[in-house]
Amino acid sequence: MNRYPWWKYAALVVVLVVAALYTLPNFFGEAPAVQVSSARAGQRLDDGVVVRVEQALTAAGLRAEAVQFDGQTLKARFDSTDAQIKARDAIERALNPDPAQPTHVVALNLLPRTPAWLQALHAQPMYLGLDLRGGVHFLLQVDMAAAVDKRLAALVGEVRTVLRDRGVRHGGVRREGSALIVRARDADTARAAADTLAREFPDLASTERADGAETLLVLTLRPEAVRRVQEQALKQNILTLHNRINELGVAEPVIQQQGLDRVVVQLPGVQDTAKAKDILGRTATLEVRMVDESPEGLAAERGDGPVPFGSERYPDRNGHAVIVKREVILTGENLTDAQAGFDSQTQEPVVNLTLDAKGARIFRDVTRDNVGRRMAILLFERGRGEVVTAPVIRTEIGGGRVQISGRMTTQEANDVALLLRAGSLAAPMEIVEERTVGPSLGADNIRMGFNSVVWGFAVVVAFMCVYYRLFGVISSVALAVNLMLLVAVLSMLQATLTLPGIAAMALTLGMAIDANVLINERVREELRNGSAPQTAIHKGYEMAWGTIVDSNLTSLLAGLALLTFGSGPVRGFAVVHCIGILTSMFSAVFFSRALVNLWYGRQRKLRWVSIGIAPPRADGQAR
Amino acid sequence: MELFPIRRDIPFTRHMLVLNLLSALTFVAAVFFLVTRGLNLSVEFTGGTVIEVAYDHSADLAEVRAVVAELGYTDVPVQHFGSAREVMMRLPLREGLSSGQQSEQVLAALRAHHPQVELRRTEFVGPQVGRELVENGLLALAFVIGGIMVYLAVRFEWKYAVAAIVANLHDVVIILGFFAFFQWEFSLAVLAAVLAVLGYSVNESVVIFDRIRETFRRQRKMTVRQVIDHAITSTMSRTIITHGSTEAMVLSMLLFGGPTLHYFALALTIGILFGIYSSVFVAAGVAMWLGIKREDLVKPTQKAAGGGDDPNAGAVV
Numbered sequence: 001m002n003r004y005p006w007w008k009y010a011a012l013v014v015v016l017v018v019a020a021l022y023t024l025p026n027f028f029g030e031a032p033a034v035q036v037s038s039a040r041a042g043q044r045l046d047d048g049v050v051v052r053v054e055q056a057l058t059a060a061g062l063r064a065e066a067v068q069f070d071g072q073t074l075k076a077r078f079d080s081t082d083a084q085i086k087a088r089d090a091i092e093r094a095l096n097p098d099p100a101q102p103t104h105v106v107a108l109n110l111l112p113r114t115p116a117w118l119q120a121l122h123a124q125p126m127y128l129g130l131d132l133r134g135g136v137h138f139l140l141q142v143d144m145a146a147a148v149d150k151r152l153a154a155l156v157g158e159v160r161t162v163l164r165d166r167g168v169r170h171g172g173v174r175r176e177g178s179a180l181i182v183r184a185r186d187a188d189t190a191r192a193a194a195d196t197l198a199r200e201f202p203d204l205a206s207t208e209r210a211d212g213a214e215t216l217l218v219l220t221l222r223p224e225a226v227r228r229v230q231e232q233a234l235k236q237n238i239l240t241l242h243n244r245i246n247e248l249g250v251a252e253p254v255i256q257q258q259g260l261d262r263v264v265v266q267l268p269g270v271q272d273t274a275k276a277k278d279i280l281g282r283t284a285t286l287e288v289r290m291v292d293e294s295p296e297g298l299a300a301e302r303g304d305g306p307v308p309f310g311s312e313r314y315p316d317r318n319g320h321a322v323i324v325k326r327e328v329i330l331t332g333e334n335l336t337d338a339q340a341g342f343d344s345q346t347q348e349p350v351v352n353l354t355l356d357a358k359g360a361r362i363f364r365d366v367t368r369d370n371v372g373r374r375m376a377i378l379l380f381e382r383g384r385g386e387v388v389t390a391p392v393i394r395t396e397i398g399g400g401r402v403q404i405s406g407r408m409t410t411q412e413a414n415d416v417a418l419l420l421r422a423g424s425l426a427a428p429m430e431i432v433e434e435r436t437v438g439p440s441l442g443a444d445n446i447r448m449g450f451n452s453v454v455w456g457f458a459v460v461v462a463f464m465c466v467y468y469r470l471f472g473v474i475s476s477v478a479l480a481v482n483l484m485l486l487v488a489v490l491s492m493l494q495a496t497l498t499l500p501g502i503a504a505m506a507l508t509l510g511m512a513i514d515a516n517v518l519i520n521e522r523v524r525e526e527l528r529n530g531s532a533p534q535t536a537i538h539k540g541y542e543m544a545w546g547t548i549v550d551s552n553l554t555s556l557l558a559g560l561a562l563l564t565f566g567s568g569p570v571r572g573f574a575v576v577h578c579i580g581i582l583t584s585m586f587s588a589v590f591f592s593r594a595l596v597n598l599w600y601g602r603q604r605k606l607r608w609v610s611i612g613i614a615p616p617r618a619d620g621q622a623r
Numbered sequence: 624m625e626l627f628p629i630r631r632d633i634p635f636t637r638h639m640l641v642l643n644l645l646s647a648l649t650f651v652a653a654v655f656f657l658v659t660r661g662l663n664l665s666v667e668f669t670g671g672t673v674i675e676v677a678y679d680h681s682a683d684l685a686e687v688r689a690v691v692a693e694l695g696y697t698d699v700p701v702q703h704f705g706s707a708r709e710v711m712m713r714l715p716l717r718e719g720l721s722s723g724q725q726s727e728q729v730l731a732a733l734r735a736h737h738p739q740v741e742l743r744r745t746e747f748v749g750p751q752v753g754r755e756l757v758e759n760g761l762l763a764l765a766f767v768i769g770g771i772m773v774y775l776a777v778r779f780e781w782k783y784a785v786a787a788i789v790a791n792l793h794d795v796v797i798i799l800g801f802f803a804f805f806q807w808e809f810s811l812a813v814l815a816a817v818l819a820v821l822g823y824s825v826n827e828s829v830v831i832f833d834r835i836r837e838t839f840r841r842q843r844k845m846t847v848r849q850v851i852d853h854a855i856t857s858t859m860s861r862t863i864i865t866h867g868s869t870e871a872m873v874l875s876m877l878l879f880g881g882p883t884l885h886y887f888a889l890a891l892t893i894g895i896l897f898g899i900y901s902s903v904f905v906a907a908g909v910a911m912w913l914g915i916k917r918e919d920l921v922k923p924t925q926k927a928a929g930g931g932d933d934p935n936a937g938a939v940v
Contacts, residue, residue, distance in 0.1 A: 131883075139752065432749035436726075440677070441743045448881035455879055456872035463868065467626075500812055503876060503884050504819075507891065510872030511823065514865040518830070521861040547833045550778060551826035557770040558822025562815055565763035567756065568667075573815045613625055 334359025360400030508580030653800020
């Protein structure tokens, strides 16, 4: 009765071999490496990079252990940190001839020393969390109200333009809280305006309201439009963050959406946290508005009069006041790029802006109507506005390519471009959680976590072997298999392993032995009650099974709750805990049974089993 | 080798009242300390900044305190963390200062005194995140309790579900009581430990309930008390060994896991120790007092011998 059919053994062997293969990469350690990627997010590197990097390395007299290229990034592995740093400098010089305008990100990294044949199987070592490898973790909260607010502000201008283009006469468009109000002379005009707007702006819902003799058209953003605005704001912010982080030269940044309005940024290995925070923390938004050049506005700019109604005063970078209109023409959302450069004819430093299609259209209309006037580009950071530049519009600008020129040094052009790029966040963000782990602490954490697993494991195995003899040895082997399966699954899933995860590993192993204890105790009990050894084994496993399922399921329930509601360290714990419970059911019951069957199952006349209790004496006393 | 060569059932049920009284006293004490002292919640829940720095020599806490006080943080907990070379401080949130500025300020001030100060770790949590964590923690607790109760009610019967939950919540409250009494730091990791203990000690109750059910089925003549005694006695060896193994793991975490895992391991240690006791005596005791019966678990297949719900309804004239 204690025999497995051959296919069960075959299945077990397959599982064990696969698990062993995927556990293997964790033993090879890591090698220093240099990683090259494009400075622009999402852009692929061309194949020529490999040749250029190899040439640069040969020129510097360096040899890479391996060079991998997957289209997105190029990774070169070296045998020592010394060679790694030299190689970084050499590659940096070769790929970024102009340090002011890097086209490539060249970063130091650690790469697993996994042999090629294992990599071909996609076997990778476990993915270590920040608390184990060191680095910075940020949780950023996107100010969604501000995103919607900005959209509404931009809509005021758009509605006005559309109504004018379509020849609908209206008595003014203004904002009132989260609604736009269009004033119309009579109900007919209001209806005409509503029809026009319904066609042009499907996002807006309109209702009419009588206000004395006039009719007011109240426009509000539809809920789905609000949601879309928020989604886009988040996406835009993530993209912007990608670009900013590239400035830092981080090897494997993680930038992910979390929930509806949060972004997680993880920068492994980053030590210069001040700079990282500075770059991420720039909660800047960009707006393009017209300068108020009415006589009152000019007077206010000189400081001789009050700021006219409908305008605001902002300082420029030198502290001089500039009076700008409240109405926003464009926001950072419409700005796709800003680069410093030189004018092709005059050779003076300029800033080149690129606008998206909508931005280009609006910009063309505005510049056509305002040739000779000034336009201001404002940057809002932490609620304070500053005029970055206020150039004069010389001609109508179409096509979305804008050049700002005039009395700038190269440095100033670079600064302005950087500020404008930084400003293309769709909505301000705020750091709500931050964790920095130094590299020494990370290494300590790995060592200590490893030690606690090893010592706990050793104690449990020693006890089991002494107490249950052969059954104890089998239980211990099953426990070791459990550990291997757990590591293999974690490596396969590339789930992030954190220190709480290692703790969960230790705890799960401690709990996993429970299943074997249950089985062994049951077998002993059956033996004491006088069952034949083969029957005792069979019944022991059978009766323990129900209990094992019950108890593991309740533990799994707790684990799933942690996984669902937990965040950060709790999640790291829960992932390992849940996987560990599942693997333990497999190893403790299925695998250990296979070993027992293999050992005892073939013996027809089994007298006794080695489970730590003596055979009953003639008087029936089991001692 | 056998640790518990017990052949006769130990009459645990006779002492159930005393055992549970003890447990009730501990419970009341834990609640008392929880109410009067409260939990020493970590920054993760309250919001604020934790900074951990390492010196190349053993650090003088008074000096560090003075430096921090100069920046306007008086009454800030500054303590050794792990070894005498490492110092950990917890700064409250401050209006107008971002997280980054706060930790940089402190680090710069510390470096002004000792240039070798190394930043080991900073952790900043904004106030809204903290509130969410508390909410999510309570949600997780509710989910675990609800899930376990439903599972046990389906698998056994509602009386067992109630008994298991009473026993295990009692563990949770006692762990929290310890944390309140000693003012140990209650962090997210400790919360994870507490919830893991909840799942873990339900394990224990399930094993005993399983035995009770089995004994009900097998031993038709035993009274309910005898059944409970038998179930506890026959699983005792397994209980001690299993918990011993888990405890060995947890203790090795406590000894070798370093300061980061310290409170996590401590919560588990307390949880496991009380888990043994409560799941055996409290769970079985409560189940007994709730009036578990053979008929609840064993489908009466034979012609209703003894019949009815009332165990005394045997005699018919």
